[in-house]
Amino acid sequence: MSKSIFIRNASQLVTLQGSSNAPLVKEAMSELGIIENGSIWLEDGVIQAVGLDEELALMYKDRLGDAEIIDASGKLVTPGLVDPHTHLVFGGSREQEFNMRLQGATYMEIMNTGGGIHSTTRQTKAATHEELFQESYERLNQFLLHGVTTVEAKSGYGMDWDTEVKQLEVARQLNEKHVVDVVRTFMGAHAVPKEYKENPDEFVRVLIEEMIPKVAEMGLAEFNDVFCEKGVFTPEQSRQILEAGKRYGLTPKIHADEIEPYEGAELAAEVGAISADHLLKASEKGMKAMAEKGVVGVLLPGTAYFLMAESANGRKMIDLGVPVALSTDCNPGSSPTVSLPFIMNLGCLKMRMTPAEVITAATINAAHAINRGREIGSLEVGKKADVTIFKVENYMKLQYSYGVNHTHTVVKNGQVVVRGGHLVEELSFSKN
């Protein structure tokens, strides 16, 4: 059993209390439940007490000598950040396409001529399980160093059965071996493989009748995602794929309205998706439908930035009542980054979200986007002891002072895994 941890005297301790049952919307996205001079007691991997330092010091006065004390004075303490949309497991890199885009080629042109997602698919097929594991493990270390303690990870760089399974098995093994929690999503519907170019409906049939049932039977994923985009999967094909997943217990997610308006947000609401992601071109009608159904809008301003596109209208979505979350979209084509804090800065500057809203979007609302709102995303008694300490005095400064990694300490499952901005070396990274 690991030692109890007593984090003391934070200049601001962001609790987000009372948000475990449903994502926060509208003004509630700004209610961070801040405790000044706040402290938190962690034991057995669980949060035991949260409150003013003087209260907790009294409560645990007989046990102070046994605990590891972490002095958080002058620092910001938040729930461990949650990244609800990544393509974590992939082979290779695509810097040549980055260069091509800088010279005028578009993301879809590159994809339609066999590059883009197809290029990463080839590189992922060619990589061994072990290579994918090692590269993704290193990526998870980088996430952790940026204060992130849970990530969602999608397949979709295989599109044939063996490679999809390889990606999902790697993600499963990462969840077991790495201290960061990895939540899995099947995304066989990421692109239409070239062998099905003339008959995409046949690929949709393979997904629905062959792959989705096996993914569910083998317990490979919790969620089922589709790239609903002009030239990729139509809204009708997307609906069929997402409904098929539902029949097998896979919760729908959708890449919606990223490049062109395609009524993806509307579809997300119709099929009862847990989240609709991207939404750069979402219609007002679609946003309203999402708000009504409580579909989390997972916004990825790092992707818009990297594709030199206009960001989603996060401000409008929040004002309309959409529960908004933020994510890196970490992937080799449209967002090769693990820095959720940088994405939070873009949330403010590119989508006019307030610093308080982006904190909510990268913690509790992100947790709800992956159905983990009851376990993580806020600092409340009984929740997982996932805590990040930043070297800034207040939450606004985290967004204001950008391009710097302010992460100082990360506690994951009640274990200190980052100390003074460095991974703890002796860490076994195993989960009990």
Ligand SMILES: N=CN[C@@H](CCC(=O)O)C(=O)O
């Ligand atoms: N848009 C579709 N999928 C990914 C990008 C994948 C890639 O380009 O490799 C995304 O979410 O941005």
Ligand SMILES: [Zn+2]
């Ligand atoms: Zn994506």
